[in-house]
Amino acid sequence: MKIEDIAKLAGVSKAAVSLALNGKPGIGAETRERILQIARESGYMPKSKSSETGPQKSLVFLAFTNSGIVLEEYYRQPFFRELIQHTEERCRSKGFSLLFRSVNMESFEQEIELVASEHRESGVILLGTNLSRPEIESISRKLPHLVVLDTSFETLPVHFVQINNGMGAYQAGSSLCRMGHTEIGYVASSVRINNFNDRRRGFETALAENGMSLAEKDVFTCSPTVLTSQPSLADQFAAYRKRQGRLPGALFCECDYIAISAIKTLTELGVRIPEEISVIGFDNISEAVIVSPELTTIHVEKERMAQLAVDLLVQTLEDPSLARVKTLVDTTYVERQSCRPPEVRTALNVNH
Structure with a gap:
């Protein structure tokens, strides 16, 4: 039994299964319990860290929800669902796992402090769709290894990967x-x-x-x-x-x-x-x-955007002094x- 199989049985995305199995917020209680019940009944056993040949490398996908456009179960919204899927695939190809973290916009300041305490040294892909310039600026001060996906503000010294x-x-x-x-x-x-x-x-x-x-x-x-x-x-x-x-x-x-x-x-x-x-x-x-x-x-080239974001984040982790860039990805009719x-x-x- 694989994550893909659990997702199919539960009628959710692979991202939702990952959130449930890792105890992360971002999905409803009923959905989480359904996923966990299927995992238990199928005998699914996640790979333990002790079985790894080396320390597990991971990147964080961070979303701020309940803002009118990015909903609590954002991973089920078609655009974000496809973007997350391509991001996961690119992470795997680079030897990273992808952890999901979603926080409620209603408690922005408290939540970002908590995220920073847990992931300050981690590479973070921030879903910026619904965020303002001041909000992204605040986040970037606390999370230095950051790439923002799906928005851009040219005056911020932050990596952005954005739709044209x-x-x-x-x-x-x-x-x-x-x-x-x-x-x-x-x-x-x-x-x-x-x-x-x-x-x-x-x-x-x-x-x-x-x-x-x-x-x-x-x-x-x-x-x-x-x-x-x-x-x-x-x-x-x-x-x-x-x-x-x-x-x-x-x-x-x-x-x-x-x-x-x-x-x-x-x-x-x-x-x-x-x-x-x-x-x-x-x-x-x-x-x-x-x-x-x-x-x-x-x-919208969602796969290309995900690839660029992951690659840029990996490069930034290897060389934090890398000049910040703003990337526009062209569209087709x-x-x-x-x-x-x-x-x-x-x-x-x-x-x-």
């Missing part, structure tokens, strides 16, 4: 313009983070280059962590259609979660996708090909079935 968010949203906006869309809406997250702000700037740049701009009346908002339809978003769509006479011909959504939720919400309103409205997401999570129609999106040119949409509407 502006480029990805620019690709999305440019693609819609090339298709011929001129009535374009924007679905924003109700929780604001650095990544989303960069995406909006990149998208607006693409529109400006094509002689257009994003009006506030064309901006909708919704939760970024819900994969089902959202009543508040349905109300916004209905009010827009009543006010304008029709919905925009296309929507760019700040992440795939939002895009999938928008598709489900629009479908419940009787709007056909892409015949009546095109939808583009961002992240290319695995669920993007499960939703119907399959989601056109911006692919992935065309699927949720988008089409407006002339096709209009032609189909004539027969509808």
